[in-house]
Amino acid sequence: GMFAHLEMLEKQAHEAAMKEEAAEQQEKKLSRLKSRVQELRLQRDQLREKVEQQEQPGKEGAASGPAHPSARAVLEWKIKSLKSMLQLFYLTGISGKLTKQGVCFCISTAYEGTYLDFYYLDLLTKPAVRIHRHSIPTFIPLEQISKRFLQTDIRRFLAVLSDHLNAYVGRRHQAEQLQEHFSDQIVGTMQRNSLCNLLLFNYKVLIDKQPFQLSARLLYGDLCSSLPTQVTISSTQDSPTSLAETAAAHSDLLRRVALHKAFPSLLSTQ
């Protein structure tokens, strides 16, 4: 009848209302998600921009040349040039390294292409420059040299000290070479001192096919030089006049040429 019809209409209306509501909900959800998508899209675009910005300088550099090198390249160049600077100083014989309290220098010595000894000098710089520790031999006049130059001109101090050390090892090297290679021609033992600045030895020569023995005294008055300042050649036996000439020639040669190099000529001057 009538009521059934009304019930049916009511039911229909209710269902319609439910549907509408559901549809509304859906739409709301949809619009919410859409706005979320917008947000994320915006973020993505921003990040993309950032990435592109970082990559761009490289691209720019390649395009515009070394005017804008990367930080890494600069650092590498700096390290390389420092290393070669250190290597250069090392080859000159004086190298240094900053320490917590000052500087530590290493003086390397050489004579005619042969590297010889290393010596170290550890300096303190505060409050004044002074020597903390060192491995310089005691017979090198370190106190004198430092008294004169250490406080005023440290470069000169190092140069003078290096000269002393190099000359000392040079003289020592010459004496050792002489003893090693010409032990047959040397009579008895060679007399030296710690600084190797006074050498005394006797050697055999042939003059007019006669054997003679000469006595050599080499005095190295200049401690920074590896050549003697005074050479005295004498003979103990009765000598002919030609011997005096030979002695003078030897004396002259030894003052100009290194001992171990001059020696073969000494033996064959006659």
Place this chain on the structure above:
Amino acid sequence: MDETVAEYIRRTVLKIPRDEIKTMLQKWGFLSEAQLQNINFHQIKENISQEVVQLCEENCADIKQAAVLDIIYNHIYQNKRMWSVYQMNKKGEETEIFDLTDFKKKIKRQLRTALKNVTINFREYEDNAIWIRVAWGTPYTKPNQYKTSYAVYHSQTPYVFISASVFRSNLPLLCQALVVATSYQDIREMELRGHSLSSLKDIVFRRYSQNFQTHCPRPLQERNVAPENVDLRIIRENKTEKEKIERVNWEVFGHGPQPKLEFAQYKLETTFRSDPKMHILDKKEPFRCMVKFSSPNLLESLKSLAPAGMADAPLSPLLTCIPHKARNYFKIRDKKDLLPGGFTSP
């Protein structure tokens, strides 16, 4: 040949270990090779020494040659003697031209003018060391060859190494002679003593291993790391700590072997510090005591203390300053301004 000389040679030969006798006699060079061949070096030492004395008779040895044999013996067995280090100083700045003959003449002259009865002998060695042997007598007696003093001098250095004999009263005489002969002004005994002469030389000549910081370290300085225990089941918990201790140790002692010293002596003249409530030694007088460290090789054992875990690294500077300060006798007093743990050494 003098009876005393014969007896002296006999006793010197008896001191030498049997295996070394032949080499030492060859170094001496007083007996010819032919004579040495005739000696049987396998018999007991008593007989060897008798044969040597007989041959010396044939060659007419005198005290001078006998003294040379004594120098050779003492040079090879130098570590049997106790050596003190003396330091000389001068005011002038002249370059030193050291003349050995002049030096020897001056020593002899100085000693002989003061004391007529002395035996003086010299011997030079390859490392520029000049060994001086002095046998002392008195104005009325001949020199006693069994009580000798030895002085070792390296030319153009301010250090002399002296091994005194029982007659310490003659020491000032020897010191004075050295000062005059080397053209220095005065001499004083350093607080450095030991048996190993070469180690004492290393310390004062600065030849010992010091750790210098350089950019280009010598390639010889290979750090010898002990082979690690490869058993993977063992994990070293304090590896970083161990490495830190070793690094600190290397910084102090360097990489090479340490000079050999047998002891370090610290005389303390500091006040006793205790809890004031306990009233021990209330009087603020110095509590005198002496601490002495002995070891067959003191510096090496100090070096191994921290790595062995027996002491904290870095060690007290009182111990590590020994080679740098070139002394092993210290006097420790309180700092005047009462800061704890301070010290001044004369």
